[in-house]
Amino acid sequence: MRMPLPFSAPFAHFGVLFGQAQQVDAESYNAFVLATVDGEGKPHARVLLLKDFSELGFVFYTNTLSAKGAQLAQRAQASMCFWWPALLQQVRMEGPVAPVSAQEADAYFATRPRLSQEGAWASLQSQPLESRQTLLSRLEGIQSLHAQGPIPRPPHWSGYRLLPQRFEFWKACPGRLHERQCFEREGEGWREGLLYP
DSSP, rough: OOOOOOOHHHHHHHHHHHHHHHOTTTTTTEEEEEEEOOOTEEEEEEEOOOEEEEEEEEEEEEEEHHHHHHHHHHHHHHEEEEEOOOOOOEEEEEEEEEEOHHHHHHHHHSSOHHHHHHHHHHHHHSOOOOOOOHHHHHHHHHHTOOOSOOOOTTTEEEEEEESSSSEEEOOGOOOOOOOEEEEEEETTTEEEEEEEO
């Protein structure tokens, strides 16, 4: 009987690829597609940026009142897909999603550029926008309100952490005979397997 792999195995594999991607594409190495499902079962996907990862999971930040925030509130499951063209490799992962702590969100928000902090207050993310000028006017109001000192994190802006139950590592090979390596959570470890391309 095959013994489950140590818990760190797929995370370590991801870490190696993530480091290689950063070396060849410093601009977008942490971009990924997040897929969620709404209350009617309709899928939604968008590109986000990964801000942290460890064996605790993969972290991203957003307005919790946005469409994705509402979808995660209804169904706290998601899928992430990283595609690194320079490496000809992608990684998919699926699992439950939970909010990060307020302390984590505060710490990350404090590192954001000031304009991004102001934008988090000004934007009613995913809601209809009458005109670009409406957004810019809201931004000016926020800038006037917080002209002095640090900008606090909005209560509706925070992070989420996806804890994968499944990983798939895909590597391009000639003749479309691609390598597909899967890790499925099994107890305190992982069951490893291969898939046909």
